[in-house]
Amino acid sequence: MNEHGWLLLIPRTLRFESQLAVRHLRAGGRQTLLTVSAVAAGVIIVVFVTALIFGLQGRWTEVLTEAIPHITIRVTELTPMALADIPGVSAGAVSTLIEQRAPQRRNIENWAQVVAIVRDIPGVRVVAPAVSNQAFASKGGNPIGVSVIGADPDIQDQVTPVTENLIAGHYRGLTSEEIVIDYELARDLNVSTGDRIRLTSSTGAVESFTIAGIYSQGRGRGSAYITLRTAQSLYGLGTAINTIQVKVLNIYEADRVAGRIRALVPYEARSWIQEFPQFLSTLRMQTASAYLISGFSLIASSFAIASILIVSVLQKSKQIGILKSMGARRRQILRAFLLEGLGIALVGSVAGASFGTLIVYLLSLIEQPITRVGQQPEALFPVAIIPASIGLTMVAATVSTVVAALLPARRAARLNPVDVIR
Amino acid sequence: MPPVVIETRELQKSYFGKVTVPVLHGIDLRIFAGEFVAIIGQSGSGKSTLLNILGALDVPTSGTVLINGVDISTLDDDALADLRSEEVGFIFQFHHLLDEYTCLENVLLPLIIRQGSVGDAERDRVIRLLERVGLGHRLDNHPDEMSGGENQRCAIVRALANAPRIVLADEPTGNLDSRSGQEVFALMRDMNREVGVAFVMVTHDDRLAQAADRILLIDDGRMRQLDKEEHRVRTEGMR
Numbered sequence A: 001m002n003e004h005g006w007l008l009l010i011p012r013t014l015r016f017e018s019q020l021a022v023r024h025l026r027a028g029g030r031q032t033l034l035t036v037s038a039v040a041a042g043v044i045i046v047v048f049v050t051a052l053i054f055g056l057q058g059r060w061t062e063v064l065t066e067a068i069p070h071i072t073i074r075v076t077e078l079t080p081m082a083l084a085d086i087p088g089v090s091a092g093a094v095s096t097l098i099e100q101r102a103p104q105r106r107n108i109e110n111w112a113q114v115v116a117i118v119r120d121i122p123g124v125r126v127v128a129p130a131v132s133n134q135a136f137a138s139k140g141g142n143p144i145g146v147s148v149i150g151a152d153p154d155i156q157d158q159v160t161p162v163t164e165n166l167i168a169g170h171y172r173g174l175t176s177e178e179i180v181i182d183y184e185l186a187r188d189l190n191v192s193t194g195d196r197i198r199l200t201s202s203t204g205a206v207e208s209f210t211i212a213g214i215y216s217q218g219r220g221r222g223s224a225y226i227t228l229r230t231a232q233s234l235y236g237l238g239t240a241i242n243t244i245q246v247k248v249l250n251i252y253e254a255d256r257v258a259g260r261i262r263a264l265v266p267y268e269a270r271s272w273i274q275e276f277p278q279f280l281s282t283l284r285m286q287t288a289s290a291y292l293i294s295g296f297s298l299i300a301s302s303f304a305i306a307s308i309l310i311v312s313v314l315q316k317s318k319q320i321g322i323l324k325s326m327g328a329r330r331r332q333i334l335r336a337f338l339l340e341g342l343g344i345a346l347v348g349s350v351a352g353a354s355f356g357t358l359i360v361y362l363l364s365l366i367e368q369p370i371t372r373v374g375q376q377p378e379a380l381f382p383v384a385i386i387p388a389s390i391g392l393t394m395v396a397a398t399v400s401t402v403v404a405a406l407l408p409a410r411r412a413a414r415l416n417p418v419d420v421i422r
Numbered sequence B: 001m002p003p004v005v006i007e008t009r010e011l012q013k014s015y016f017g018k019v020t021v022p023v024l025h026g027i028d029l030r031i032f033a034g035e036f037v038a039i040i041g042q043s044g045s046g047k048s049t050l051l052n053i054l055g056a057l058d059v060p061t062s063g064t065v066l067i068n069g070v071d072i073s074t075l076d077d078d079a080l081a082d083l084r085s086e087e088v089g090f091i092f093q094f095h096h097l098l099d100e101y102t103c104l105e106n107v108l109l110p111l112i113i114r115q116g117s118v119g120d121a122e123r124d125r126v127i128r129l130l131e132r133v134g135l136g137h138r139l140d141n142h143p144d145e146m147s148g149g150e151n152q153r154c155a156i157v158r159a160l161a162n163a164p165r166i167v168l169a170d171e172p173t174g175n176l177d178s179r180s181g182q183e184v185f186a187l188m189r190d191m192n193r194e195v196g197v198a199f200v201m202v203t204h205d206d207r208l209a210q211a212a213d214r215i216l217l218i219d220d221g222r223m224r225q226l227d228k229e230e231h232r233v234r235t236e237g238m239r
Helices: A003-007 A012-028 A030-066 A111-119 A153-159 A183-189 A228-234 A251-264 A277-315 A317-325 A330-364 A387-414 B047-054 B077-086 B103-115 B120-132 B148-160 B178-195 B206-210 B228-238
Strands: A071-074 A124-138 A144-151 A166-169 A178-182 A196-201 A206-215 A224-226 A243-248 A268-271 B004-015 B021-032 B036-041 B062-067 B088-091 B166-170 B198-202 B214-219 B222-226
Touching: A012 A030, A012 A330, A012 B103, A030 A277, A030 A330, A030 A387, A071 A251, A111 A124, A111 A243, A111 A251, A124 A153, A124 A183, A124 A228, A144 A153, A144 A183, A144 A196, A144 A228, A153 A243, A178 A183, A178 A196, A183 A206, A206 A228, A224 A228, A243 A251, A251 A268, A277 A317, A277 A330, A277 A387, A317 A330, A317 B077, A330 A387, A330 B077, B004 B047, B004 B198, B021 B047, B021 B198, B021 B214, B021 B222, B036 B047, B036 B178, B036 B206, B047 B062, B047 B166, B047 B198, B077 B088, B077 B103, B088 B148, B103 B120, B103 B148, B120 B148, B148 B166, B148 B178, B166 B178, B178 B198, B206 B228, B214 B228, B222 B228
Parallel strands: A144 A224, A178 A206, B036 B198, B036 B214, B088 B166, B166 B198
Antiparallel strands: A071 A243, A071 A268, A124 A144, A124 A196, A124 A243, A166 A206, A178 A224, A196 A206, B004 B021, B004 B062, B214 B222
């Protein structure tokens, strides 16, 4: 479409201004390129920084939450409380009587019912009944402390992925005499699949297991996995369990779902957010930093744009005087220079977003070197390309550029033709 | 008698800085429709200042300017812009065409500023004017592709594009060689006769002034009309 063609699409009242803005941009050559580059550079920095920070956050959150339950349901434990904190007790009261603790439930007897209730709560993805406790693992030598989880392998795999981290053997189809242990425990005990090890539970019960599989998550010592029935027997729970693990669809909804669980069942439900409050505050700090860096980048590029446009207005001051002598109104001149700023902003934003996304995409293809057994290939830069974030960046860059263009535009509009036509 | 298109009463203009510099002292002036008036005077005598005030580009310190009977001191900024667009055309010493626009586009610019677009009939009228001044082959050329004389002819047509009643020309031949200057002046005179638009031309060229209908002399900030014989004698006396 030629210029006269597209001009017809512009409202009649803006045609002169639009045409002048386009002519200025075209005739500007290197100056236009410089201004567009300033906008694009700002957008590239913001796209890059946000993609990197949100990508890292996403990866950290994924690493943290993929191997743990998002919500853990346990029997509520009574915690000791200072006398003065008890409602109704007067300040300064002293008790010298040590009472025996009332008998407490330690286990979840009616777990099948609880599982059915929790499974129906919106946002819940997986509900895994389990026995979780401590034990000592040994193979002739010194016993090594280990966390034991007894659960149905098919369900447990959806809570803490074991099968996908297996180096050897199997987890699914685990029998009551088999155990899956992590690579570090296997190394410390000097055992491999098919060997037998002994578990001594916290209740003193001892059982021998054949190692069915060895896994590695690369995050320090992991748990040892046995079947639910075996764990109930090892810890003397009968048919009861002591924990229910829940995975939710949206990890950031875990608090809300945990609250709903607490309202429906008489047990304690703690989300991963409650378990790791520092993690979330760290994420917030990073997010704030990302926005701060983005804001400063856009402000810096706005100053650069304003400077270039001010010079442009000075260069065109004579032309502005001529246009005014031909009847151009102040607001026509103002709009022409604002449209020039808008044109720079739109081209710069699109170019910056495209180039920034390309850089981020290319970075995402770089993989880390494999440094440990069983390590899956991982990106060196775990970036997140978020279209909404890129869109927001483009809008912010456009707005800041137009605002930057306002000062030179007003200056142009106020020029007195007599002062500039000589 | 033709109607008055510009009238000034007791027009005064001073520039205020560290020292106040009075430029125009009580100018009373009448320009009639369709006449060609030359304003002469020494450099710094206030000719250009007067022209800027007559074209509503500058404001007087005191006194009244009436354009087509309207006191321009009563007009706001937008109304003054409209007045410049509809009633007045400017020609400067330098052509001041916009480099980004072709010859035809430069001439159409006053119409686009005023109404946003140009109809076919107006476009044809402007092209005919350009052909009339010998620029029919330069419609799509940019200013840097044309000679000084051609650019100034283009600027004359631009001043006439909105069919104004007054054209104010500030030394329109001052930047041209003698031959081009004569051609441009002849063209302005022709346009004045053909279109009937009043021309007020500031000039240092006494031969051009002699060819005008009237000659006004600004001397020491005051204006008086010279008859042609007086001007001729005065000019010869200065040689």
